[in-house]
Amino acid sequence: MKEFVANNKQLMLNYAGLWIVTSTGLFIALYFFLDFDRRLALTDALISSTLFFLFASALWFVVRFSGKAANHGYVHLPSAILAGSLVVLVWLYASKMLLSWVLPQQDVYIAFINDSLAFRAFVGIGLAAIAFLLFKVHFLLIKDAETRYRALHLEELVRKTELHALKNQLNPHFIYNSLNSISSLTHTNPAMAREMIIALSDFLRYALKQDAMQLTTLAKEIENVRLYLKVEMLRFGDRLQTSFDNISPQFANQEIPVMLLQPLVENAIKHGVQSSTAPVAIRLDIKDHGIETVLLSITNNYDSSYLRFKGEGVGLENIRNRLRLIYGNGRLLSISAADNTFTASIIIPKRDLQNAI
C-alpha cells in the first residue's frame, strides 16, 4: 500500500501549492492593483484563501464517493455543481464574517468586500473547478495504482501458493487408478496388495509432507521415484520398463529439490506408456556437466503415430517455476523429442546436501 500513501502525500503537496499560489495571487491583486494597505491585503488574501481550501477539501469526498459508486469513473455533474456552489456560498459568508471580525473599524474595507462579492464568487467558482480537477486526476491515479498493485500482488500470491502446495503436483487419477489395481490384488494376491499399499503410502508421505523449496539428496529422491514406479508397474506390467539402478555413488548426496524427478517420470508414463501398446522404457541418467553442474536426464520412447507434442503441460511448467524460484533460472529444464524418443533434462548446481534429512 506504499504507492497509495505516496499518492496521497503528492495530493497534499499539490493542494498546498494551490493554496500558496492563490494566496499570493490575491495578495498581488489587492496590494499592487487595488492599492490597499499591505496588512489589509495580506489578511484578506490569507483568510480568504485558507478558508476556501479548507472548505473545498470537502469536494475530495464528492469525487471519491461518486467515483466509487459509478463504475464509469465520471463525477456526477449535478452533484458536483451543487457541492461546488455550496462550498463557494459557505466560503463567501464565512470569509466575510471572519474578516469583519479580525478587521474591526475598517468600514471602507468591509464595504469593499461587500462590493466585490460577485467577483469573489467568480474566483471561488474557478478555484472550485481547479480543485475538482486536481482531486479527479489524483483519484484516477490512485485507483490505477491500486489496481496495478493488487493485480501484481495477487499474481505473486497465487504463484507462491501454487508452488508451495506440492500436493497440487500429484495427479489424483494416478491415486484412483492405483487404488483400483490394489483393490483387484486383494482378491488375487493379498500379500502383494499390502505391499502396494505400503509403497503408495510411503510415496504419498514423501510427496505431501514437504515444502516446494525443500531440498533432499538425490539418493532419497530416486528412492521415492522407485516407490512411485513400483505402483505404476503394478498397473502397466510389462508395458513399463525402467532402468534407475545405474546411479554412481558419487551422486548419492547430491542436493536436489524434492519431487523434482517424479513429475518428469509421470510425464514419461503419461505420454509414453499410457499412449502405446508396445513396451516403453524410461531411463534416468546422471552425469557431470562441466565442473559446477550436474545433468539429470529422463528419456522414454513413445509411439509417434498416435501422439504429437503440442507444447508443455502444467507439470513441466510447474518444474520450471520451481527451478526459477530455487535457482533463479527456469531454463535449467529443457525438453526435446526426436526419433520417437522424448528427453527431459535438468541441470542443477553440483553440491552435496549439507545436513541431509
Next chain:
Amino acid sequence: MPFKAIIIDDEQPARELVKHLLAPYNQVEIVAECSDGFEGIKAIGLHKPHLVFLDIQMPRINGFEMLELLDEKDSPQIIFTTAYDQFALKAFEHHALDYLLKPLSEHRFAQAMEKAIRSLESGMHPISATLKDNQSTNYRGKYLERIVLRQGDALVVIPEETILYLEAVDDYVKIVTLQKEMLKKKTLKYFEENLNPEIFIKVHRSYLVRVDAIQKIEAYSKDSYLAFLKNGHKVSVSKAGYANLRQFFR
C-alpha cells in the same frame, strides 16, 4: 442364452477386478478382454457382445473414439469404468448405460449390473451406443486433435495439423492431407463444430479449409472465387465463404 460381455481396459489389474466383480453373475459370460480401443473394435465386431465395460484413457484410440468407429449394427450396452469423473456427462450423451468411477465400488457395480440385466432380459434392443453425429471424440481439449478412421482391418489416425481441407461428398466427408485422401461417414457440420474455428474456415457449403493452406484466392465468376492450396488443389469459395475469409484476415 448367456449374455456376452467384453472388458476393454489397458490395465490388466483393472480388467481382473471387473472379472472378479462379474463372477457372481452366471448369466454373463466374458467372451473377450482387450487392452486398447482398436482391439476392442475388432472383438466387438467378432463377438457381438451385449455388454461392454469400457475405459476412456487407452493407448492408440480412446474409449470415445472407439465408440465412434463401431459398426452401426454392433450396439452393445456400454458401462464406462474410469478414474476421471469429468466425462460422465459426455458418456451419458453417448447413451452409456452407466458410468463407474475407479476404484470400483461393489455396490455401484451391482447397481449397474442390475440395470444392465433388466434391460437385456426385457429383450429391449439396447439404445445404440454409437456416437451421435455432433459429439466430439476428444476428451482432453475443446477441439478435435485427430481423426481416427478404419480402413478394413487397419486403423488410420489423421492428426488435425496435417489436414489441408475437408469436403462434403454425399454422406461422407473427404479428409485431404498432403499425403492422402480419406472418407469418413460424418457431416461437414460435425467438423465445422469440432475443429478449431481459428484454423479451419468454411469457405463453401461443401468445403472446410485450413487457413494456412491457402496460397492465393482468385475471382472465378461474378459471385464465386477459387482458392489455390499448397498441395496444388483448387477449392471453390462462395460469396459467403469469401466473406468469412475476409473477416478472418481483418
